[in-house]
Amino acid sequence: MIRLRHTFAFRAFLALVPWLIASTGAAAEEIYPDRPIQVIVPFGAGGNSDTVARVIQRAVADHDLLPQPLVVQNVPGAGGTIGSRRALHADPDGYTLLFLHEGIITARYSGAASWSWHDFEPIAATGRNGGVIAVAEDSPFRSLTDLLEAIANEPDTHTFATNIGAPAHFWAMRLENAKPGARFRYVQAGGGAARFHALKGGHVEATAFSVAEFLSYRDGGLRALALMAEDRDSTLAGIPTAREQGIDLVSSNLQCWWAPAGTPPERTAVIAEALRAAMETPEFREFAASQQIEPLFLTGEALEAELANRETEIAQVAPRAIAGLPNLPLVLALLAAVAGVGAFLIRPRATRQGKVGDSTLLPRRALGLVALTLGYALVLALAPIPFFWPTFAFLLATGVLLGNRHRIALPAFVAFAALVAFGLPWVFETVFGIALP
């Protein structure tokens, strides 16, 4: 009986095999996505890019635009290049995407990154932020022409708060190109809030903002000299465009979605369609209106043409080297060397405790602990196994190692280790939506 059943089950299984193979193969072909899609946002939580990405993510989820959710993963640092590099090297399977604005081009031209938009598959652009050139409300400059005159007559004198390598920096350099000899004196400030701070405190004379930034700080005492767009904006009716003032400066920041090079086009098409639908939702429309994001949707060849066009514009200007800054690492290294010699010569008096060879110490136990920790981190980094098992094993091993003298209550400790190893990923993955290694 047993043998019969066994063979029956076995034959049934054999008969199923081709069908199983066929169906899983078909699933891989047709059902995309069949698991959550990571969207790398290369800036911190709460920033402008992060906010936009999360509004789109929520629109996709609330309207069932994709069978699986988009999961925002913040990988901040180094002006967005840490995150864009992560996406560059991700598997081109459509499960890792990047949300990054024009910074992907400017980072290449400012030298912060060796890759550019050509190294990715552009999926879609989902909106455009206009920009303005602004001064403090008590500034003597009444128009963009005034400002341009001033920087041409007295080059390298008038200060401009910038964010080196970011679009605001390139906007200013393109303004300089409008008149021969015009040069700002750049002062590094950082993001929009920092540039507003520098302008408000009177530490610089001019700066550039996105329209959204400008609207949020306008009541703090700002005056816009020009909008860098083709036409005036209905919400900024009093602000003339640069072209009206005879200066050909049209620029904006395009928010784009990217996939690693080699991602199948039918998959990027699925994402592009979901993004297009997300932009139609009332939630996104309302958000875009409140943030002055122009709801422009571009994909395919239109997007590539637009990107190529923007790259040409950016390539026309080259950042100047900034001279006169102290070489701080060198100064610090010299000072540290002097202090180190002082510390070495003037040693503390010998004390009773604390020599390495002391017999009361347990160097092997400490060494074991370090080795276990390094091993645990290596397994997490390299082995594709769930977080639970290495963590559980590590907790038990270190517990036993450290507890041997004190005879640890093993059953209770096993339960404790299991709780930590299970609870931690639960909190991070279920509540916060972060994937642990």
Next chain:
Amino acid sequence: MNAELFSPPILGLIALGTGLGIVVGAIPGLTGAMLIALSLPLTFAMSGDAALALLVSMYVGSVSGGLITATLLKMPGTPASVITTLDGYPMAAGGRPGRALGLGIGASLVGGLVSWIFLLLLARPAATWSTKLSPFDLFALVLVALVSIAAISERERGGLWRGLFSALLGCLFAMPGLHPATGEPRLTFGFVEMNDGFKLLPVLIGLFAFNQIIQDALKPTAAPETAASGNRDSLLVSVRDWLRQGGNLFRSSVLGTLIGILPGIGANVGSTVAYGATRSFSKEPEKFGTGCDEGVVASESANNATVGGALIPLIALGIPGSVIDAVLLGAFVIHGLQPGPLLFRNHPETVHMVTGSFLVANVIMFVFMLAAARWLVKLSRVPLAWLAPPVIVFCIVGSYALANRMFDVWVMLGFGLFGFLMNRFRIPLAPFVIGFVLAPLAEENLSAGLMASGGSWLPLFTEPFALACLVIAAAAAFLSIRKPKDSRLG
């Protein structure tokens, strides 16, 4: 004050936020910034006011919670409580963990209340004042903090040299990454992962938490070193002792608030400067670092005061004063609110909600921590086998979750071993961390100042605020050289 603040759902959210903040602040490896950033998407579904109440109370809780592990285990849960370890831990290890906690909790409450008064009454003038400070002024202020930390060294032969060496090493390790002014990569040795430099969190928990666990494992006692609680150890500090701290409390809270208002300067500088100032004014500076009341009170009142201070430019101008404030700014924007002068006119109820929940969160923090302190004290007697394994896991997970990358985990482990070596050579750790935090601030502001002045250093000596800071820094340096001699003679 609006009535909604005292509705049960809002009070419940504030209690929840404060409680979570305390827990996260106390656990080495997890920080308030992380909790708030991760919770932000969860608040999308709430009303704007409820979301802000929750996030602000998380902020208050997390800055306060750090003192628990800083005093009991010498593992500061947040960067802001590094200075608390200097006196809190010796006091706890000396058999008075209850008193150390009691002082820290009380001082945190006072710091919070003082900064709340500023937030309520002086938000707009204070925020405007903060924008007037030029990059050179801020650079000079950071110099004061750097000098104070180098001066906080063991009262021992060569202590000053080792403190200085440690602080400079800390500054040096902050150099790799993109240049703060030119954006060029430097000292990255070709590793693109290094473009963002070493982050504070992995460095901090490596040096303090992981290193401390190795040290504890090396010692034959199974539990981290603590003496049994003395009979005279009590959470309740006498009224007379509090009165004696009155001047210190007031000075440290006001300093903390003012420094909190300055953009990007933050809680670490607040507690460092307050500690340094208190030590300079003290008649017995040699007591500092051995577990004296003044040290704990100065550090804890100042770091809590920076929270209220940092909220001032955020709500009055929309300028975030710290990493956490930047996330809060995002919360405002997502809920369709724009902090700034108009917020007071268009949404006064939101302003009241923020200031009100800040106050309530401080009171709840005080009640929670005082109520829990009796059990928390036992934390220092938990055997190492139970404490160390989960702390290491938290350190690794926390470092990873910071930017979702393993690189930060390796940095954390590397700095743990580095800290172990520093301990072996008796180089103090606190100056290293503070130097590490301050060097980028100093460089950013110095670079911006030099770029604005066209390369001239002159404004550093002609602007009154900058000059005053330089004089204070020089005086502090002079005092720290002179005082050890006196104490050796005396």
